[in-house]
Amino acid sequence: MIIGIVAGFVAGWSLRNYLGETSKATIFRGKFSEPPPPGKEVVIVLGFDASYPPFTSINEAGEAEGFDIDVMKWIAKKYGWKLVFKPWDWSTIVTALENGDIDVIASGMTITPERASRKIWFSIPYYSYIHEIVVRADDNRSLEEILNSGQPIAVQIGSTAEKWADKLLKKGYRFEKLCLGSYVEALEALLDGRAVAYITDSAFLNPHLSKNPELKTKIKVLTTLGAPETYGIATRPEDVWLREKINEALSELMNSPEWNELLKKWHLE
Amino acid sequence: MNSMTSLSKYLPYIFEGSLWSLGLVLGGLGIGFMIGVMFSLIEVYNNSPLKKLISLYIWFFRGTPLIVQLFLFHWSIFPALGIKSTPLTTSITVLGLRSGAYQSQILRGAIGSIEETQMLAAKAVGMNDWDAISSIILPQALRIALPQISNEYSIILKDSAICFILGVMELMTRAKYTAIATGIALIPYLVAGLIYMGLTYIGTKLFDLIYLKMKIPGSVEG
Numbered sequence: 001m002i003i004g005i006v007a008g009f010v011a012g013w014s015l016r017n018y019l020g021e022t023s024k025a026t027i028f029r030g031k032f033s034e035p036p037p038p039g040k041e042v043v044i045v046l047g048f049d050a051s052y053p054p055f056t057s058i059n060e061a062g063e064a065e066g067f068d069i070d071v072m073k074w075i076a077k078k079y080g081w082k083l084v085f086k087p088w089d090w091s092t093i094v095t096a097l098e099n100g101d102i103d104v105i106a107s108g109m110t111i112t113p114e115r116a117s118r119k120i121w122f123s124i125p126y127y128s129y130i131h132e133i134v135v136r137a138d139d140n141r142s143l144e145e146i147l148n149s150g151q152p153i154a155v156q157i158g159s160t161a162e163k164w165a166d167k168l169l170k171k172g173y174r175f176e177k178l179c180l181g182s183y184v185e186a187l188e189a190l191l192d193g194r195a196v197a198y199i200t201d202s203a204f205l206n207p208h209l210s211k212n213p214e215l216k217t218k219i220k221v222l223t224t225l226g227a228p229e230t231y232g233i234a235t236r237p238e239d240v241w242l243r244e245k246i247n248e249a250l251s252e253l254m255n256s257p258e259w260n261e262l263l264k265k266w267h268l269e
Numbered sequence: 270m271n272s273m274t275s276l277s278k279y280l281p282y283i284f285e286g287s288l289w290s291l292g293l294v295l296g297g298l299g300i301g302f303m304i305g306v307m308f309s310l311i312e313v314y315n316n317s318p319l320k321k322l323i324s325l326y327i328w329f330f331r332g333t334p335l336i337v338q339l340f341l342f343h344w345s346i347f348p349a350l351g352i353k354s355t356p357l358t359t360s361i362t363v364l365g366l367r368s369g370a371y372q373s374q375i376l377r378g379a380i381g382s383i384e385e386t387q388m389l390a391a392k393a394v395g396m397n398d399w400d401a402i403s404s405i406i407l408p409q410a411l412r413i414a415l416p417q418i419s420n421e422y423s424i425i426l427k428d429s430a431i432c433f434i435l436g437v438m439e440l441m442t443r444a445k446y447t448a449i450a451t452g453i454a455l456i457p458y459l460v461a462g463l464i465y466m467g468l469t470y471i472g473t474k475l476f477d478l479i480y481l482k483m484k485i486p487g488s489v490e491g
Contacts, residue, residue, distance in 0.1 A: 047436075051449040058446040060278035062285065087446070088436045092340075099344055101356065101436065184449045212452055 030238030042081040047102030049090040051182035054207040054266040055108035067266040068106040075249040091158045105234040110160045122232030123246045129203035131164050131225040143223050146197050152178035154186035154195035161199040207267035279447040286440035287464050293429040300365025305372025313380050330370035335431045338363050356435035379414035412483050419476030423469045
């Protein structure tokens with residue numbers, strides 16, 4: 001009986017939270033729904049996955065660095081906001097945003113219909129890229145042969161690359177999906193032979209190759225997948241004011257020469 | 270070579286993580302010890318419905334993965350109770366509650382290994398229940414349990430790595446970020462492994478010292 005009461009209580013609460021979320025978007029006021037009263041400091045907690053260079057990673061001093069970090073710093077500076085950097089595991093980052101552990105996600109997050117319709121709303125897109133299947137340079141098999149090899153293909157867990165692997169499996173291809181913690185680990189798996197191929201995207205691979213030129217002779221892009229996709233900054237649906245401010249700043253930044261300098265700085269051209 | 274020098278610059282960052290790990294472990298072990306003592310005494314000496322509740326508690330905390338407990342407390346139970354908890358406090362609390370379940374069983378075993386006649390003897394010289402427990406049974410039981418609590422320390426130390434799922438920047442997480450930022454997979458993890466070994470060594474040595482200091486010659490624990 002006690003288990004029942006406790007379980008019921010917890011389940012009820014979770015359900016309430018979950019159901020509440022959809023209505024909150026339109027009815028309830030969020031933390032950043034409206035402009036703050038004048039004179040009050042705006043503190044934004046930025047959640048990011050520090051395992052996604054060059055967009056988000058950690059430098060020697062333990063500070064956040066990367067393209068997305070610079071973009072958010074630029075935005076915060078424009079409005080005089082205080083930024084708090086909070087590294088968070090990618091697999092639970094959306095829940096952390098919903099529950100207010102963090103206020104925005106700027107971490108190379110792809111705008112997808114599932115994500116956008118559910119619990120997070122995105123800023124305007126600020127970067128576009130395309131998915132790619134990468135194999136070792138000495139592998140001469142065709143795409144068809146690789147996808148039907150029954151062997152492991154590495155992806156980052158929870159990423160859009162994993163979605164692509166699922167899509168391909170659904171189409172009837174026969175390979176094993178090998179989920180790893182980050183794009184870098186997945187690439188490692190390809191290089192040391194645990195995987196025969198690796199699904200990634202140009203946003204990660206191109207800068208990674210220009211940073212590690214020795215890799216260029218070891219791997220090759222077999223094909224691109226689908227159409228280009230875009231990154232956006234994620235916010236809670238109800239934080240209308242915050243999203244508007246971010247959009248305003250993003251369009252200003254993207255139309256300024258500083259944008260190209262930032263892209264160049266992180267090898268993203 | 271270049272990447273190796275950049276790796277060496279990350280070492281202080283990794284080392285700093287050991288402070289977070291130690292904080293998690295000491296907090297967890299401490300809370301767990303208090304819960305453990307309380308619950309083991311109730312389990313052995315009390316016959317109320319409390320005993321049932323405690324066995325449910327132990328079942329839950331030993332029966333579910335730490336990750337599940339962290340999520341449940343951080344995103345369901347604490348918000349439902351109106352507690353605004355930071356990832357660090359949730360992590361320490363959950364590690365403590367969890368360790369409490371394990372330590373209560375360690376201590377229950379230790380209490381059980383003390384002969385019942387000692388309790389009878391204590392009562393025969395006029396001690397009440399609490400006096401007998403606090404000055405006869407517990408001092409022996411805690412000594413007997415010490416080696417196992419030291420074991421528990423080394424287990425929580427490595428369990429604490431899971432707290433990263435709530436964004437606590439402990440040792441393993443820092444090793445992971447370093448591996449990703451430098452593109453070197455093996456060495457940052459090896460460094461973290463060595464630090465864990467060091468922390469385990471220091472911790473268990475400390476427990477050994479306490480054990481030697483407190484040992485009663487000729488008693489059960491030998």
